[in-house]
Amino acid sequence: MAWTDDRVETLKRMWGEGASASQIAKELGGVTRNAVIGKVHRLGLSNRNADEAKPASQTPAKPAPAPKTAKPDPTPAPKPEPVAAVEEDDDDEPRTMAAVPQGTNVTPLRKPLMAGQPLPPQPSANEISPEALAKVNAVEKTAKKISLMELTERTCKWPIGDPATEKFWFCGLQTQAGKPYCEAHVSVAFQPMSSRRDRKR
């Protein structure tokens, strides 16, 4: 697989969106995450930092970079999209942790899709909400349903069912990065910081 302009573009976009190298590699296909990382470095966008300050830590070199010549400003830094903060208030739904509706959960689909928009459906940032719940609900179907004794360091410890009955087990899916839950349950358990603004009662 060659790094076509198209693929590089996808790489840049996803990397800019904070996607991991493996995710990007999976998306592109035909390349490993190493390839992606290597390319990222070669493109010089390894640092997701905005600016890079060189406090002259260790670089005795560079005696006199000829300050005379006017540098053509090699830093366009387009910064196309700062990604608007996703603050969708409107009618906040205080998701109750009560019974999880089983069965088909219709995901609210908005945005009629403009014609000619190649890639609108990009949830990107993990915003919990109805979708996350639906995901959890779906995950429960594929859950490994392990028992308490089967829990390990990397099995999702999300409880499912009623502990008072036999129908009780743990999700058991693979956790990620030391977290106690699988990805789906993490998104529900650890909410970023949604402004749980209390509404008037």
Place this chain on the structure above:
DNA sequence: CCCTGATTCGC
């Protein structure tokens, strides 16, 4: 063990 990015170095 799973994952992450960073770096090296033969190709």
Place this chain on the structure above:
DNA sequence: GCGAATCAGG
């Protein structure tokens, strides 16, 4: 330039 192997964390 490329990316597998390796390194260094979480």
